[in-house]
Amino acid sequence: xxxxxxxxxxxxxxxxxxxxxxxxxxxxxxxxxxxxxxxxxxxxxxxxxxxxxxxxxxxxxxxxxxxxxxxxxxxxxxxxxxxxxxxxxxxxxxxxxxxxxxxxxxxxxxxxxxxxxxxxxxxxxxxxxxxxxxxxxxxxxxxxxxxxxxxxxxxxxxxxxxxxxxxxxxxxxxxxxxxxxxxxxxxxxxxxxxxxxxxxxxxxxxxxxxxxxxxxxxxxxxxxxxxxxxxxxxxxxxxxxxxxxxxxxxxxxxxxxxxxxxxxxxxxxxxxxxxxxxxxxxxxxxxxxxxxxxxxxxxxxxxxxxxxxxxxxxxxxxxxxxxxxxxxxxxxxxxxxxxxxxxxxxxxxxxxxxxxxxxxxxxxxxxxxxxxxxxxxxxxxxxxxxxxxxxxxxxxxxxxxxxxxxxxxxxxxxxxxxxxxxxxxxxxxxxxxxxxxxx
Numbered sequence: 001x002x003x004x005x006x007x008x009x010x011x012x013x014x015x016x017x018x019x020x021x022x023x024x025x026x027x028x029x030x031x032x033x034x035x036x037x038x039x040x041x042x043x044x045x046x047x048x049x050x051x052x053x054x055x056x057x058x059x060x061x062x063x064x065x066x067x068x069x070x071x072x073x074x075x076x077x078x079x080x081x082x083x084x085x086x087x088x089x090x091x092x093x094x095x096x097x098x099x100x101x102x103x104x105x106x107x108x109x110x111x112x113x114x115x116x117x118x119x120x121x122x123x124x125x126x127x128x129x130x131x132x133x134x135x136x137x138x139x140x141x142x143x144x145x146x147x148x149x150x151x152x153x154x155x156x157x158x159x160x161x162x163x164x165x166x167x168x169x170x171x172x173x174x175x176x177x178x179x180x181x182x183x184x185x186x187x188x189x190x191x192x193x194x195x196x197x198x199x200x201x202x203x204x205x206x207x208x209x210x211x212x213x214x215x216x217x218x219x220x221x222x223x224x225x226x227x228x229x230x231x232x233x234x235x236x237x238x239x240x241x242x243x244x245x246x247x248x249x250x251x252x253x254x255x256x257x258x259x260x261x262x263x264x265x266x267x268x269x270x271x272x273x274x275x276x277x278x279x280x281x282x283x284x285x286x287x288x289x290x291x292x293x294x295x296x297x298x299x300x301x302x303x304x305x306x307x308x309x310x311x312x313x314x315x316x317x318x319x320x321x322x323x324x325x326x327x328x329x330x331x332x333x334x335x336x337x338x339x340x341x342x343x344x345x346x347x348x349x350x351x352x353x354x355x356x357x358x359x360x361x362x363x364x365x366x367x368x369x370x371x372x373x374x375x376x377x378x379x380x381x382x383x384x385x386x387x388x389x390x391x392x393x394x395x396x397x398x399x400x401x402x403x404x405x406x407x408x409x410x411x412x413x414x415x416x417x418x419x420x421x422x423x424x425x426x427x428x429x430x431x432x433x434x435x436x437x438x439x
Contacts, residue, residue, distance in 0.1 A: 005097055011082060014065060014075040026062045032220075034172050034213055036060055037439050039159060041068075041106070044129040046122055049439065050362075051161030052293040052319075053137040053236040056213040058082075060161070060439070061108050061135065068106055076102045084114040088121050095130065109134040113243070135161070137240065158362040160438040162293065163211030163320050165354050166429040170202045173220065182431045184355050184385065185392045187411065189418070189427040196416070196424060203426035207339055207346050210322020225322075230335065233326035240292040246285060250277060254285050258295065258316050259327045263345045265313035265375065286316070290367075293319055296356060301372040301384050303391060303407055308372055315373050315382075317349040324349065344398040347425055351396050351413060352383050354432050359385070361437040379404045396425065 009015065013023035021027045036056070041047060041064065049057055065078055079098055081091055091109070098105055107125065112118045113136040125132045164172070171177055177198075180191045192199070208225055209215040212233075215225045241251040253275040268279040268286075275282075289295045296319060300312040318324045321339070324346060328338040339346060356367050374381040374393065381393040381404075393410035401412050401422055413425040 005094060007086075008079065008081065008094055011085075012078070012080050014069060014078065017075070020075075021066070024062055026059045027066075030059065032217060033063070034164065034168075034216065036063070036168075037434070038067075039064075039439065041131060041133060042157065043104075043131050045131065045157050046126050047133045047157040047159070048362075049133070049135045049159050049161045050293075051137070051439075052163070053240070054212055054214065054232060055161055055163050057135040057137070057161050058110055059213070061110060061133065064133065065108065073106065074102070077104065078106045078108075080108040080110065082110045083118070084111045086115075088115040088117050091115065092121060092124070095125070099130075105130060107132045112136050137236070158437065160293070160357070160360065160362060162357055162434070162438060163322070164213065164216065165211060165357055165432065165434055166203060166206050166350070166426070167431070167433060169206045169209070169211055169216060170199060170430055172216070173202055173205070174198065177430075180431055181433045184358055184394070184432060185387075185409075185411075187423050187428050187431055189423055189431065192427055192430060193418060193424075196427060199426040199430055200416070200424070203429070204339075207321045207343065207350065208325070208336070210320035210325065212320065212322055215322060225335065227329070229322075230326040230329040233323055234330050237289075237292070237294055237323065240294070241285075241288065244288050244292075246288060250275065250281070251285060251289070254282065255289075255327060256331065258318075259324065259331070261316065262342065263315065263317065263348055265315055265380075267313045294323060295319060296352060296367060296371070298352065298371060298373045298383070299368075301374050301386065301391065303374065306386070306389060308368075313375075317352045319349075319353045321346045321350055344396065347398055347413075348382055348396040351394060351425060351429065354429050355383055355385065355394060357434045357438050358432045359387075359435055361435050364437075365435070374406070379406075381406060381410060384408065398425070 013020040051057060065080060068078055069075055081094060083091060095107055107130055109132065112134040115121060122134060177195060178191055182188050205219060209219050215229050218226055238248045238251060242248055257271055257274050268282045272279040272282045286297050290297055296317050298315040299308040299310065302309040325335050325338055329335050356371050359365060359370055360367050370386050372384050374384045382396050383394040385392045391408035393406055393408055395410055396413045398415045401414050401417050412422045413428050414422050416424055418424060
């Protein structure tokens with residue numbers, strides 16, 4: 001098969017030798033590089049990175065390319081293919097031709113879910129033992145079909161690619177901050193509470209940027225997030241819905257309904273009535289939004305039976321505060337005024353997403369297996385983690401801390417109180433690293 005291999009040259013400037021970073025469309029625009037966790041690339045295996053668009057996956061791939069070249073891998077053996085520009089037949093043709101010319105390759109397939117039949121392509125590459133790194137911003141497709149690739153070298157090589165968490169953001173903004181980390185249930189903040197004032201200020205900045213790299217770099221330069229960034233977030237969220245074959249209008253109405261809840265409990269029937277669809281449709285759309293890393297749906301725990309009480313009300317949290325702020329801007333609100341007026345709700349969302357990012361791993365430790373919340377007639381605990389059959393609660397009290405009695409241990413996250421069972425939220429989140437399978 002004859003292929004127009006020259007169509008790839010502009011996407012692979014390292015083929016032309018040193019100084020290629022100045023020509024690369026991703027690296028050349030970067031005035032600063034935000035450090036990310038490094039992953040190993042196992043030869044002959046498939047590595048999947050799944051996460052929301054604009055979280056930095058394409059830029060991250062180019063840093064992996066740069067690392068391989070620094071490790072003396074010949075540049076001609078490294079090929080980057082933006083899959084939204086080509087067909088599956090073209091992509092396979094490029095790979096076959098380059099293997100004939102240069103031998104075994106390191107193949108980077110960016111936005112692979114744009115390809116019809118992408119799963120079959122990965123299956124072929126896995127069977128042929130081609131070292132492959134693939135990204136997808138349609139995690140719905142990746143989640144459904146990556147599970148159909150057992151024995152293709154993917155086990156242990158699948159990662160969530162999320163926006164930066166607060167710890168990563170703060171250490172980028174001030175690399176001199178102490179390197180302190182702990183488990184969600186054992187927050188030892190003795191080594192960082194002297195930095196409380198700086199971390200509290202950084203935490204407010206984090207709420208404005210939501211951990212998205214471009215928003216962070218804008219904020220660092222100008223202390224503001226551009227309006228186009230909010231529009232970009234809305235477009236990418238609705239775009240993921242459209243790629244999944246669902247209605248953007250229903251998704252938009254559902255997101256607005258979630259936004260209006262401001263973290264209050266709700267059931268599927270109530271949401272369905274509000275937007276005029278069936279409750280199975282609501283459930284399906286919420287599942288799609290969660291797979292696309294936009295929201296988390298938290299179910300209530302039945303503590304006695306040690307399982308979720310599926311008939312009880314749910315809580316829905318945004319995975320990044322920037323998504324909630326983008327919706328506010330879309331609905332006509334001022335972003336800074338919105339954050340200031342809704343800070344406790346945004347903090348509660350951020351705590352939930354950070355605790356889940358701290359624990360979750362693809363396939364092995366998915367959110368539904370360990371995360372939920374608890375409520376009864378008198379009280380509600382914002383987030384309850386189940387681990388080894390035991391429960392641990394996390395309550396956000398950004399005003400005055402009022403303790404309640406639960407049948408499980410609880411930590412209270414405050415604005416500025418520190419005590420035996422109470423920690424300022426900025427110190428707590430600074431200590432939470434992402435899980436080993438989250439970038």
